[in-house]
Amino acid sequence: MRSVEAEQIAQRFIQCYLRRDLDGIGELLAQPLFWIGAEKSDVFYSFEDVCAHMRQLHGDPKVQLLLENMQVESFSSGRDTTTVLAFLRLGVEAESGASMLTVRMTLQLRSLPQGWRICCIHSSVPYFPPQDTSAVQVTRRQLEELRLRDALTGIYNMEGFVAAADQLRRRWPQNTYVFLKFGINGFRYINRTSGFVVGDQVLRHIAGHLQASCSEQETCGRVEKDIFAAMLVFRGKADMARRMEQIRAALVDEELRRQLSVEINFTAGLYLPPDLQGEEIKDMLDKALVAQQSLDSSRAVSEYVYYAPEMSARWYADSQLMAKAMSAIESGAFKLYIQPQVELATGSPAAGEALVRWQQPDGSLIMPGAFIPLFEHSEFILEFDFYMLDLLCRHLRRWLNEGRPVLPISINQSRRHLAHSRYLEDFCAVVDKYRIPHELIVFELTESTFVEYNDEVYVMARRLHEMGFLLAIDDFGTGYASLNMLSMLSADILKIDRSLAIDCEKNRRSVVILQKVVEMAHETKMIAVCEGIETAGQLDCVRQLGCDVVQGFYYARPMPAEDFAGQYLAPCAVSH
Incomplete structure (x- = not known):
């Protein structure tokens, strides 16, 4: 997509946004999408959520937003995606008087069968210290934050999770942490029987509930397909058993649960590192994965197990078998x-x-x-x-x-x-x-x-x-x-x-x-x-x-x- 086309779509969206033209906005948005606002709670997953947000944001007809200045700049992220950075100067007219407001937006566009649509929006009201005169630099930092987020669910992707987990262990070194990695049993069946739209909805529900269960000292992410990870404060196995049951019970909302033809269960691995500062985050996640893979994910129950060193030995032995499998075919070793x-x-x-x-x-x-x-x-x-x-x-x-x-x-x-x-x-x-x-x-x-x-x-x-x-x-x-x-x-x-x-x-x-x-x-x-x-x-x-x-x-x-x-x-x- 040419930069000028991406910037035109972004400008149309902003104009509709300021005019409160929900029909115009709807023609430019993809489904699914997510919108991250200035507040932590401002995360939206559908056009309906966006409409409700805008009605609340612009609900007072006595408040008028006038566009004083707009700067847009596009960055090509790939053949099928383009990102546009927008920096707005708005005049705010209200009964209490007039003022100026600075708004920055990051919009990610994706090529879909019906044309280019906006799939991700990140908006905020930044504060620029006197010495920071570059709005684009600030917006680039916003783009970096967006890059660390999973496009479907809005929580961290693998790279974002690793960065967040690393920050947590540095900020709270006194905490004992456990790494959790779990996958949804039979998720392919959910996609095939209920459709990919419902499957995506399941993933968003799980992500939202998992994130809601994390305190400010914890983090979580969707690290691949139907695989989620979390770094949780560990207060003993009894407490962790209670939390795992809470996570299981709240994977999806009751209404969505009734729509599905199967119960949602997970298979999970937990790794309790003896030296939190002495291992790489991905290595600790890998050990949680080794524990997860030691369980049978075909069972129609939710299960979890803690990592033990012998699991790695088993994993290594299995890896050795896999390495020999091709030569075994060539030598006729399979009888x-x-x-x-x-x-x-x-x-x-x-x-x-x-x-x-x-x-x-x-x-x-x-x-x-x-x-x-x-x-x-x-x-x-x-x-x-x-x-x-x-x-x-x-x-x-x-x-x-x-x-x-x-x-x-x-x-x-x-x-x-x-x-x-x-x-x-x-x-x-x-x-x-x-x-x-x-x-x-x-x-x-x-x-x-x-x-x-x-x-x-x-x-x-x-x-x-x-x-x-x-x-x-x-x-x-x-x-x-x-x-x-x-x-x-x-x-x-x-x-x-x-x-x-x-x-x-x-x-x-x-x-x-x-x-x-x-x-x-x-x-x-x-x-x-x-x-x-x-x-x-x-x-x-x-x-x-x-x-x-x-x-x-x-x-x-x-x-x-x-x-x-x-x-x-x-x-x-x-x-x-």
């Missing part, structure tokens, strides 16, 4: 394992589930629980999943060429794939490259996938069936899915999580729940597969309840793919 599934009516193998083990140079194996969650936190999981799909298809092709009676094999892929529009085409291309009949691949979707990608899942399920793949709902009963999902989704297999069968021998309530789940699967035309069957008692229980297929250590542990083929896929006789 395909398959766990058989057995049909209860006949005792015959019915299918298998593809799993993975990471073989180390000394022959030892790393179990998937130690590395799959790490891969899920990065884009590497996308490449890894396709590698394992290719590996499975290679084995299936060889077994088919050998004349073996190949069984359907299920494969579980990350929900992160659903964010990519060409995912199913790419998936199908791998399968077709090896000429694998589609009915031999069972595509597993975990319940948690429906939380983040509700609409996409239904579309993908329909397309999977159109392509001839089988669809299984995995881990059913872990607390994510709803009965409504089962009524809307046309799946072929319901894999019942081991937690529902683990104590069915002793717990009558577990038996009742398991029975209803099996009945529900049958009534919706799905095969009921009970996972985690380890004892004869569990096997008898699920057999009496009418389960179709079982999977678990009672029959077989996961085994190398070649062992699975040798034990369960005896080759057919080839006629000559």
Whole structure:
């Protein structure tokens, strides 16, 4: 945007502002926006808030503001944003007499589909000491303050938080501080189900309430996406537990809470530095993050944990694993394992589930629980999943060429794939490259996938069936899915999580729940597969309840793919 255009928009806004032309102002403002006024409480997030502020500011019709002089200067901040600094000299006429008023404004403009709009406003009435004759210098300092603020919420961004925290520890060195870092559980789901406008509203609510909970000796910020940070005075763990509950209870207003389809929860890490002055602010935040990441953010509860040194050791070990992951693909260290599934009516193998083990140079194996969650936190999981799909298809092709009676094999892929529009085409291309009949691949979707990608899942399920793949709902009963999902989704297999069968021998309530789940699967035309069957008692229980297929250590542990083929896929006789 050219400087002259930005300055013209700023001048139009100021003229409308002085004329109290709210319609004219509305045409120039973006949504969302924020306005920071001279007072600490003057922070506004919508056009309606701005209107109320202006009515209060200019509410007395006997007071007239006359523009004596205006200086504007634009600074290009980027291709899509421009900042304009305005310095106004106003004549104030009132019954008590006439006076002069100095006002400075910083306006940030952003390029939107409807054109350039003002998204940030910072106005104040400065005091210039006699020796300070440069209004522009003062306004530049105002611009620096604006640069340290998060454009959506108005609280500090990462850079601003670090600067503010550093000032606090210097100003109050006698205080004991704790660093808090937390993220909103399933925030992507809120954006997808309620819309990004509501998602932004949630973030603004959280920011506003978090800031309101901070005293003058504390600070907070939105440091990235849905991640917030705070530097709080620490008065003991009991007091901090009370504050964490207050923060949880006041994340959003009650009215907004009723609009949402899910409860707002967070996962948080706390770091209590032994030497507040001896560490960098970002290093202390990183330790709070390490603590946060040690928790499972998929749980539908708010949780927090204090940092402990062993967490860093674990984080370092995880980092080492991630560093070795790519070379492990290249060297073939990821091994395909398959766990058989057995049909209860006949005792015959019915299918298998593809799993993975990471073989180390000394022959030892790393179990998937130690590395799959790490891969899920990065884009590497996308490449890894396709590698394992290719590996499975290679084995299936060889077994088919050998004349073996190949069984359907299920494969579980990350929900992160659903964010990519060409995912199913790419998936199908791998399968077709090896000429694998589609009915031999069972595509597993975990319940948690429906939380983040509700609409996409239904579309993908329909397309999977159109392509001839089988669809299984995995881990059913872990607390994510709803009965409504089962009524809307046309799946072929319901894999019942081991937690529902683990104590069915002793717990009558577990038996009742398991029975209803099996009945529900049958009534919706799905095969009921009970996972985690380890004892004869569990096997008898699920057999009496009418389960179709079982999977678990009672029959077989996961085994190398070649062992699975040798034990369960005896080759057919080839006629000559």
